[in-house]
Amino acid sequence: MSIFVGNLPFRAEQEDIIELFASFGEVANCSLPLERDTGRKRGFAFVEMADEATEERAIEGLQGTELMGRPLRINKAEPRGSRGGGGGGGYGGGGGGRG
Template identity: 65%
Template sequence: MTIFIGNLSFDAEQEDIIGVFTSYGEVKDCKIPLDRETGRKRGFAFVEMVNEADEQKAIDDLQDVEWMGRNIRVNKAEPRRDSRDGRRSDYGGGRNRR
């Protein structure tokens, strides 16, 4: 399971987020997506922890907590939906068929 952290301060760094979540258990991964055009943070992050029970405890404890001046949203991350009809396309560029 991956955790979504929303409404993050744009000042939050990966080390800051890991610091908060390591108090609940071992952090496996932390990603802060950047805007493709500007390279700036988008105000959310994803954290994956080693133990799923630790992830759930972090979600329960940190939901709507003020952190770095903002009330963060902490939820189970939902699978990404890429198309308008809600179906995800897992297909790449493909090959040129003649």
């Protein structure tokens, strides 16, 4: 399981996030995705702890914690594609044919 860390300041580094989570146990992995085009950080990260119990404690303990003046949003990361498609779909209203 991974932990999603949102609302990160763009100047936050991997070391800052690891330091934050390390107080709850061993951090197995931490990644900060970058924009494909610009190479800039996207404002969120994924963290993996050594075990699930440690991840649960970190999620509960760090919820709303501020990093560099920004309150973090911390949740279990959802596997890609399982976010449930949202609205949109359907067919647009038809244009009445002139008849």
